[in-house]
Amino acid sequence: MSAREDQSIDFTLDTASELASAEHGPIEGKSPWTLAWRRLRRNYVALASLGVFLLVVVVCCLAPVYAHDVAHTGPNSVHLGETIKIHGKEVPVVSIGYMETIKGVVHFHAGGAPLGPQWGAAGGRYILGGDQLGRDTAVRILYGGLNSLRVGILSAAICIMMAVTLALLAGFYRGSVDWVISRFFDLVWAFPAILLAIALGAALSLNGIHWGPIHVSGGNIWIPTFVIAFVTVPYVGRPLRGQVLSLREKEFVEAARGQGASNVRIMFREILPNIASTVLVLFTLIVAGNILIEAGLSFLGAGVQPPNPSWGNLIADGEDRIQTAPWLAIVPGVAIVITAVSLNIFGDGLRDALDPRAKVRVGR
Amino acid sequence: MAVAAVVVLAATAAGYGAVRTTHKTTTTATAQSKSFPLLKLSWEAPDYFDPALSYTVEGWEVLWNVYAGLLGYKHVNGADGGTVIPYLAAKMPTISNGGKLFKFTLRSNLKYSNGQAVKASDFKCTIERDYQMSSPGVGFFSSIQGATAYSKLKAAAMKKGNISGIVTNDSAGTIEIKLTHPEGDMLNILATEFAAFVPCGTPASDQSTHPTPATGPYEIVKYTPHQSFTLEKNPNFDAQIPGIPSGNAQKIVATIYTDNAQAAQSVASNHSDYDFLAIPTDRLGSYEQKYGKRIRIYTPADTFYFFLNQKYAPFNNIKAREAVDYAISRKQMVQLFGGLAVPTENILPPNYKAYKKITAFPVNGDMAKAKQLVAQSGTTGDSVTLWTPSVEPDQSIIEYEQSILNQLGYKTTLKVIDPQIYFSTIENQSTKAQTGYVDWYQDYPNPIDWFDVLFNGERITQTNNNDVGNTNVPSINKQIDKLKTKQPSAAVNAGWAKVDRELVTQDYAAAPYVTRSGTDFFSTRMNMGCYVFNVLYQWDFATACLK
DSSP, X not given: OOTTTSXXXXXXXHHHHHHHXXXXXXXXXXOHHHHHHHHHHTOHHHHHHHHHHHHHHHHHHTHHHIIIIIIOSOTTOOOTXXXXXXXXXXXXXXXXXXXXXXXXXXXXXXXXXXXXXXXXXXXXXXXXXXXXXXXXXXXXXXXXXXXXXXXXXXXXXXXXXXHHHHHHHHXXXXXXXXXXXXXXXXXXXXXXXXXXXXXXXXXXXXXXXXXXXXXXXXXXXXXXXXXXXXXXXXHHHHHHHHHHHHHTTSHHHHHHHHTTOOHHHIIIIIIHHHHHHHHHHHHHHHHHHHHHHHHHHHHTTSSSOTTSOOHHHHHHHHHTTTTTOTHHHHHHHHHHHHHHHHHHHXXXXXXXXXXXXXXXXXXX | OOOOSEEEEEOOTTTSOOOOEEXXXXXXXXXXXXXXXXXXXXXXXXXXXXTXXXXXXXXXXXXXXXXXXXXXXXXXXXXXXXXXXXXXXXXXXXXXXXXXXXXXXXXXXXXXXXXXXXXXXXXXXXXXXXXXXXXXXXXXXXXXXXXXXXXXXXXXXXXXXXXXXXXXXXXTTEXXXXXXXXXXXXXXXXTSGGGSOOOTTOOSSXXXXXXXXXXXSEEEEEEETTTEEEEEEOTTTTTOSTTSOOOSEEEEEEEEESOHHHHHHHHHTTSSSEEOSOOOGGGHHHHHHHHGGGEEEEOOSEEEEEXXXXXXXXXXXXXXXXXXXXXXXXXXXXXXXXXXXXXXOOSSOTTSTTOOOOOOSOTTOOHHHHHHHHHHHTOTTOEEEEXXXXXXXXXXXXXXXXXXXXXXXXXXXXXXXXXXXXXXXHTSGGGOOXXXXXXXXXXXXXXXXXXXXXXXXXXXXXXXXXXXXXXXXXXXXXXXXXXXXXXXXXXXXXXXXXXXXXXXXXSOOEEEEEEEXXXXXXXXXXXXXXXXXXXXXXXXXXXXXXX
């Protein structure tokens, strides 16, 4: 039966050539990546999610521009005791309180309350208000996003690099190499990731890392980055190891060996491309997860160290003021949700697009 | 001395309108004698509940009604609360030999909460246990004969040795304390929790979670660090110490909070009866409007300052230390306390007779001069680590100091740690803490407790070191050693004022910034007529009563 006679067909790679010859001109071979992109292009929800994530990234990357040109302050700049002009009137950034003794009687005037959200009333400054040190909340949320995204993306990249390398070594060499690497995965996996991250993060952020020539101070952002990368390695390494074990037995590997390819070449030129799609999907999902882990660590004081903002420690700071200034905790929380959800949805869409056994019904 | 007679509360016009409330404090407790089953408290994490180790207000405000020593303080409001009275001692001691010999006799039939008899030798065991545990209070007892030699023994030798200057007789119930030289504050020292009796044989290790038997009206029956503690009436107290109230609450359960807002909310919603933590600054105005009658504002004798460790760069350079004093705006820092503070440049609080106000630095700070001093010191670009407990407003205070040091050109890192281990961490020399948060509330109303404890270089220790800045100026040490042998007088007060000024304006030993006031916040069922605030131990829960 020809394609035209059947009103709905299963579109697979095998039928691509039939369709091409039935439709227009000579057959052009399409790489799996091109076909995957075609599938992804049709998944509007996934693309929209990617758009949302990219928007978050762009907005956070513009934090220095916003801080310099709109808010005119830095994320850690303290403005205690300063005033700003709102509707032509000088208003203290943090309300003035004091105690005074008049005729032996002590009078107390409550102060210390930070400015609330000004939106546009202060010429772009303190749009979301300030904190107890007079720091601009909106600036800190943007910079917090920058730090959270930086930690999330970098830690995912490091995790992927470590996991791929270990998975290739374990799956290809098998034997004692596989045994050692698998036990390492088991050991790290045995600890709940968040608890292990908290323990490592708290210890290393206090003392820093001082191993031989490596000196990283406790407040450095690389500490939570490496900690999160380390604890998530097994979550990527183990599934990849399984794939490598399977691919190792394929004929193309045998053929490459027969042609005299070295083990390293086989691992990185033959096997790695075949797990690339899995790696890509895992990367997007791991980024989302790592952003959440970072938020949790920073909330508990074991991640990004104050005064540097991150969404997690901004939620912790805002927790104290949840009744009087709830936006301080809610805004970074919503930002985390939007970022993580958009990445997860895009990751799901990417997985559907990259899976070679996907079937798309084409109605005629 | 502390506490104004009348406190008027007013809210700013900035958002909350103006409220005037007048609270008259009474000089004696007007407690009803009616007991009630349960008192619930919202508390802050104590460092320890072992009387040998605890050295915070969070700990002592509890231990005061649990562990008693030979002497103690009156459970009353006002300056009279600083008067020393006999607790386990039958009467005030006989002092002879030029102030170097103190003789006490124990009250008869004293018992611990477990029924064990209180013996005179328990005092000797208590002090020796302090030394065995490197208690932060050992410096107080250094003038006792044999104490210095005992402190130098190794752990195993300490168990076999003893402090020769303490002689006890269990059958007669007598205690003799021989000093190497007169001590002007010896009675106050014997009234501290470090001298509170524990039975001989109590292990020389932290017993916070296995509380030792009590001699006060309450005993600690359970303590879970970071979570809660429970007190119950001491069944063997039986009003054995006349100066201590027997307590109205049969049982006291305290929840430990790290979040001021949660603690305040627990009392606002009447889930708890008392909030030890300060009301969050952003709620002070609204709470005063809503709950004014349930709030008491008190001004204890305290000073908040940044310690500047002279052992390590950059603060081993005097100009770097001076720069910090010039850079900070004490007026701005008052806002970090919601206005419940007064700027200060003195180490001594203003309610001391020896206090003479220092006005050496601009109250709004002088950043230009500070930068000049840093440039002169040659320490620009040095790395500085600041230390703070992870509670407010402490963390905000140190973040403020960090912003100041950044402006001065230093490369700063912040270390935020749990409040329960904060002081033991920074007081450990191996931590090498350069600068950070310190607050000091008087142990007893005598300048010795400030200058000898905090700034006498001869009392620097390896652990539990109260002289966190490692201040060690021989001329000042000498002045302190001389003044502390004398009883208070106008001349002695002038001497202390001179020490205060030299430490701050010549050695720049620390950077004091405020004297803070606090809030006591109560639930609706609490009878405010029973409120007793002691100048040393703050709110006296033994006098608490219900409406």
